[in-house]
Structures are given as C-alpha cells and as structure tokens.
Amino acid sequence: MTRPKVAFFSFGSCEGCQLQVLSAEDALPDLLRAVEIVNFREAVDERRDDYEVAFVEGSLVRPADVEQVQGIRKRARILVALGACACLGGVNAIRNRRSVAELAREVYGGRRDGVFTTLPDASPLSSAVLVDYELRGCPIDRDEFLEAVRSLAAGTVPVTPAYAVCVECTLRGTACLLERGVPCLGGVARAGCGAVCPAYGAPCEACRGCHDVPNFEALGEAFARHGMARAVAAEKLQLFNNYREVRETWERALPSPSGT
Numbered sequence: 689m690t691r692p693k694v695a696f697f698s699f700g701s702c703e704g705c706q707l708q709v710l711s712a713e714d715a716l717p718d719l720l721r722a723v724e725i726v727n728f729r730e731a732v733d734e735r736r737d738d739y740e741v742a743f744v745e746g747s748l749v750r751p752a753d754v755e756q757v758q759g760i761r762k763r764a765r766i767l768v769a770l771g772a773c774a775c776l777g778g779v780n781a782i783r784n785r786r787s788v789a790e791l792a793r794e795v796y797g798g799r800r801d802g803v804f805t806t807l808p809d810a811s812p813l814s815s816a817v818l819v820d821y822e823l824r825g826c827p828i829d830r831d832e833f834l835e836a837v838r839s840l841a842a843g844t845v846p847v848t849p850a851y852a853v854c855v856e857c858t859l860r861g862t863a864c865l866l867e868r869g870v871p872c873l874g875g876v877a878r879a880g881c882g883a884v885c886p887a888y889g890a891p892c893e894a895c896r897g898c899h900d901v902p903n904f905e906a907l908g909e910a911f912a913r914h915g916m917a918r919a920v921a922a923e924k925l926q927l928f929n930n931y932r933e934v935r936e937t938w939e940r941a942l943p944s945p946s947g948t
C-alpha cells in the first residue's frame with residue numbers, strides 16, 4: 689500500500705503542537721510505516737512540496753502567512769489544523785482587542801515603532817482557507833493526533849466530540865469544580881481531552897474551543913450561583929477564544945470582562 693505523503697507547517701505559535709508529535713517516540717515507528725513525511729522543519733532536512741496531507745500549526749499573524757497558507761491549501765488534498773492557535777487563533781488572539789501600535793509601545797516602550805508588519809488580528813487558519821479537520825487543544829493530544837493519522841491513512845474521517853467537557857468529568861467521576869467556587873469553563877468547552885484539567889483540580893480554560901451548542905447565559909448563571917461574577921467567565925474565555933468570530937458567540941450573553 690502506498691503511504692500518504694504528509695508535511696508539517698507552522699505559523700504564529702510556540703511550536704508546542706509539533707513537539708507533541710515528536711515526543712510520541714514510542715509511536716513514531718508506526719507513524720512512519722503509515723505515512724511518508726516529506727516536509728517537517730523541526731524534524732527532517734527534506735523539503736518537498738508533493739504532499740497530500742498538510743498538518744498546519746499556528747495562527748495567521750503576518751500578511752505573508754495568508755499567502756503561504758493559501759499555497760499549502762492548493763497543494764494539499766487534506767489540510768488539518770493543529771492546536772488552539774490554528775483552530776481558534778488561540779493565545780495569539782488575546783491581542784486582538786488592542787491596536788498593534790498600542791501593544792508595540794507597551795512591550796517595547798516606543799523603541800520599535802513602525803517595524804511591525806503584523807495583521808490587525810491574529811486569526812485561525814479557517815479565516816483564509818478551507819480546513820478539512822481540526823485537532824484541538826493547547827497543545828494537541830498525542831493519542832488524538834496518532835488516531836487522526838491512522839484514520840486519514842485508512843481513508844476514514846477523524847471524529848471530534850461535539851459535547852461538553854462536563855460530560856467527560858461525569859463519565860470519569862470527577863466532582864464539579866464550580867461547586868467548590870472554582871471558575872471552570874467545562875460547561876461550554878469542547879470535550880476530547882478526557883477532562884484532564886478538572887481531574888487534577890485545575891479549572892478548564894476551554895483550550896479546545898467551545899462545543900456545538902454552548903449556553904453562555906447558563907454558564908454565567910452557574911458562576912453567579914457559586915459566588916463568582918459572571919464577568920469572570922468572559923474574562924477566562926479571552927484566553928483561548930478571543931478571535932472575533934468566536935468572541936461574538938459569547939460576548940452577547942456575558943458582561944464585558946474587566947479592562948476591555
């Protein structure tokens with residue numbers, strides 16, 4: 689059987705999602721039997737453009753990124769967005785409420801005025817090209833990535849859960865953090881991670897984005913019922929879900945977070 693040729697690319701990101709792939713050491717031999725890697729800057733010297741599947745990490749932050757991702761899209765039969773930055777704008781989109789000039793002044797104290805060539809917004813890949821599949825999370829989950837590769841190599845479709853992280857907490861018997869006054873976003877967050885953060889006592893930050901039918905009104909009410917301001921829910925959603933089109937879905941239902 690011919691192995692599909694795959695390539696990895698990176699835009700505005702910490703490259704942590706690609707590192708997740710490389711850290712799957714025990715699974716790499718199987719991975720290499722299933723696919724042929726023809727372009728992966730972090731791992732191999734080879735740079736070929738005859739790939740069928742492109743795994744793309746990072747959000748679009750510079751004008752040149754848009755042209756580049758459109759070129760990747762033209763060559764790839766299947767384009768997979770890797771991680772929160774690529775799927776949602778991710779942590780890069782925290783800056784989207786402020787102008788580039790304002791941020792440059794704050795970070796560099798005016799010493800680098802005019803040198804930035806960034807887009808006004810950090811954006812997910814889907815703002816510029818058609819994305820076939822999304823592997824969510826910050827970073828992506830190694831097992832989910834390997835399962836997606838197996839599915840693509842077998843010609844089937846990887847599945848992303850459409851329900852809430854709360855469902856996974858219930859399935860694994862984790863007591864609800866809201867009951868303890870911990871500001872958890874699990875009610876609106878997309879599942880698939882096994883509710884790993886609440887299982888260790890940390891609130892969910894919705895790094896996998898929101899599920900298909902999130903009820904932000906109910907999330908705000910649940911926060912208020914457990915002694916937390918509704919605006920805290922909005923404040924927390926800014927961390928991974930601040931790209932304009934994502935933000936518009938929750939800011940209609942929740943009070944503005946402080947400082948915006």
Ligand code: SF4
Nearest residue numbers: 701704771772826827
């Ligand atoms: S999603 Fe998270 S781990 Fe992946 S590149 Fe972005 S910041 Fe890094």
Ligand code: SF4
Nearest residue numbers: 881885892893894895
């Ligand atoms: S529990 Fe929430 S923040 Fe943690 S990995 Fe899952 S979706 Fe991301």
